[in-house]
Amino acid sequence: MGTGRTAAEPQPRRSHARSNRVRLLAAAREELGRDPDASLDEIARAAGVVRRTLYGHFPNREALIDALAAEAEERLEEAFTAARRPGAEPAAALAGLVLASWEVGDHYRMLISLARRRLGEERLRAILAPARAEAVAILERGQRDGSFGTHLPAPVLALATESVVLALLETPPSAEWSDPTGQAAATAVLVAAGVSPAAARVYVEAALRTGR
Amino acid sequence: MGTGRTAAEPQPRRSHARSNRVRLLAAAREELGRDPDASLDEIARAAGVVRRTLYGHFPNREALIDALAAEAEERLEEAFTAARRPGAEPAAALAGLVLASWEVGDHYRMLISLARRRLGEERLRAILAPARAEAVAILERGQRDGSFGTHLPAPVLALATESVVLALLETPPSAEWSDPTGQAAATAVLVAAGVSPAAARVYVEAALRTGR
DNA sequence: ACTTACCTGCACACTAATGTGCAAATAACG
DNA sequence: CGTTATTTGCACATTAGTGTGCAGGTAAGT
Numbered sequence: 349m350g351t352g353r354t355a356a357e358p359q360p361r362r363s364h365a366r367s368n369r370v371r372l373l374a375a376a377r378e379e380l381g382r383d384p385d386a387s388l389d390e391i392a393r394a395a396g397v398v399r400r401t402l403y404g405h406f407p408n409r410e411a412l413i414d415a416l417a418a419e420a421e422e423r424l425e426e427a428f429t430a431a432r433r434p435g436a437e438p439a440a441a442l443a444g445l446v447l448a449s450w451e452v453g454d455h456y457r458m459l460i461s462l463a464r465r466r467l468g469e470e471r472l473r474a475i476l477a478p479a480r481a482e483a484v485a486i487l488e489r490g491q492r493d494g495s496f497g498t499h500l501p502a503p504v505l506a507l508a509t510e511s512v513v514l515a516l517l518e519t520p521p522s523a524e525w526s527d528p529t530g531q532a533a534a535t536a537v538l539v540a541a542g543v544s545p546a547a548a549r550v551y552v553e554a555a556l557r558t559g560r
Numbered sequence: 561m562g563t564g565r566t567a568a569e570p571q572p573r574r575s576h577a578r579s580n581r582v583r584l585l586a587a588a589r590e591e592l593g594r595d596p597d598a599s600l601d602e603i604a605r606a607a608g609v610v611r612r613t614l615y616g617h618f619p620n621r622e623a624l625i626d627a628l629a630a631e632a633e634e635r636l637e638e639a640f641t642a643a644r645r646p647g648a649e650p651a652a653a654l655a656g657l658v659l660a661s662w663e664v665g666d667h668y669r670m671l672i673s674l675a676r677r678r679l680g681e682e683r684l685r686a687i688l689a690p691a692r693a694e695a696v697a698i699l700e701r702g703q704r705d706g707s708f709g710t711h712l713p714a715p716v717l718a719l720a721t722e723s724v725v726l727a728l729l730e731t732p733p734s735a736e737w738s739d740p741t742g743q744a745a746a747t748a749v750l751v752a753a754g755v756s757p758a759a760a761r762v763y764v765e766a767a768l769r770t771g772r
Numbered sequence: 773a774c775t776t777a778c779c780t781g782c783a784c785a786c787t788a789a790t791g792t793g794c795a796a797a798t799a800a801c802g
Numbered sequence: 803c804g805t806t807a808t809t810t811g812c813a814c815a816t817t818a819g820t821g822t823g824c825a826g827g828t829a830a831g832t
Binding site: 774775778782783784785786788789790791792793794796797798799800801802 | 803
């Protein structure tokens with residue numbers, strides 16, 4: 349096969365059809381996560397096809413990235429609606445929201461840094477908007493009923509929430525800590541909202557059990 | 561003057577020499593902040609010179625960005641050493657650290673998103689390393705003496721601290737909140753570390769007075 | 773086997789950006 | 803005024819990546 353392909357995975361069978369579309373999206377997620385400027389050529393051959401084939405599925409780079417964003421957006425919304433528990437205590441609801449976001453983010457980890465730069469701030473904001481809105485609502489409710497502190501306005505707390513979750517997702521496990529978990533993220537968020545560390549721990553553990 | 565220059569600032573006199581180097585760095589900060597992929601041409605003419613002149617000061621794109629990073633790094637370190645107060649209570653020290661970082665970040669606001677993508681994670685991490693280390697040290701001290709909660713390991717709290725400060729810096733003022741301040745950032749950080757909202761407020765205000 | 777759909781391997785044309793070379797204009801400085 | 807340092811305006815060579823066209827190859831389905 350033409351130019352030196354270092355070594356691709358086994359790839360037992362190739363059921364052509366739309367399988368390649370999926371393969372391409374997966375490869376794009378991977379490669380663009382590693383380097384948001386990865387060329388279409390790199391992406392294509394990471395998917396086990398040639399560049400020309402990619403154009404058979406996506407007319408241009410933008411379309412590919414859009415498809416990727418749409419995919420993530422969809423899964424995120426699914427997770428939210430599944431995790432939404434309207435009657436719950438604010439602290440429990442917030443913990444649930446963070447845990448749900450974490451699961452999606454965990455799968456799309458690589459995409460985050462890509463989104464930061466290649467999607468443009470607006471698009472990224474749009475994708476995260478439902479989560480943000482939900483968080484703001486919960487936080488406002490909690491500030492009204494005293495579950496959360498009023499040291500900062502709810503939208504600012506929501507921003508902090510989002511940034512902490514993203515940062516924890518983005519940070520690779522290092523020698524200093526053992527791979528941040530959704531549990532850690534949820535705890536951090538609750539405490540930042542003014543819940544005492546002890547209480548936060550309880551809420552998070554409860555949400556963990558409920559969510560599953 | 562040659563090719564249509566839409567309209568540059570007045571620019572009363574041009575004291576050639578190294579003045580242009582400064583002008584170029586400033587323009588780079590501005591343009592690259594707006595669009596991290598801005599071409600050298602855009603940067604040069606934003607500085608009021610032609611592209612060819614830029615090459616007279618920086619051999620290539622990388623050198624320019626490096627110079628920019630070095631500049632920011634230097635100012636950041638200056639701010640830290642100025643803000644360091646070894647004997648202080650942990651909560652006060654942390655508030656002081658955040659406030660000091662805020663001032664620098666506030667001036668280099670535009671640079672943050674650039675750093676996120678153009679400098680590479682390692683370089684960015686390197687620039688923020690002293691701040692991070694300082695934060696970890698303060699947080700550990702505070703966890704030992706009970707000022708902060710132990711709900712999360714200090715390095716994770718430091719990461720959260722950093723992410724919140726950066727997020728607040730990066731977020732443009734919107735209708736929902738009136739331009740986050742260093743004070744807000746410091747408060748958010750202290751609360752996230754497990755200080756009660758009421759106490760956090762006091763510490764931050766004290767640090768604000770001391771810092772000035 | 774035949775048809776359909778997809779993949780491949782080129783070859784192109786095109787664009788945007790980078791980095792250099794050089795001679796002429798221009799400012800700064802003594 | 804002359805010297806020196808810089809800037810400017812081209813013109814080039816180069817590179818990397820994008821998007822298309824088209825002729826053949828290969829798998830799948832019937």
